[in-house]
Amino acid sequence: IQYYDIGFSVYKTKDKKPVVAYQRYEAFKRVMTGSWEVKETGLYSLCWDNTFSWARGKEVKYNVYRGTELLS
Numbered sequence: 001i002q003y004y005d006i007g008f009s010v011y012k013t014k015d016k017k018p019v020v021a022y023q024r025y026e027a028f029k030r031v032m033t034g035s036w037e038v039k040e041t042g043l044y045s046l047c048w049d050n051t052f053s054w055a056r057g058k059e060v061k062y063n064v065y066r067g068t069e070l071l072s
Helices: none
Strands: 006-012 017-025 044-049 064-066 069-071
Touching (some): 017 044
């Protein structure tokens, strides 16, 4: 049973090419962490989806790094 899931994916904006495939995470069980390295220059979209538990709010914190530069 997935009561408080949150979905996440990353895709390249121009051609909608998935970089991190959509996956649902059990946000009610633990803090989720992860990272990925961009292979191609371009504009990327990070997408969070609260569709499956829209009645329950979530707190999302993230950091984006470009080289050694932090972009929040």
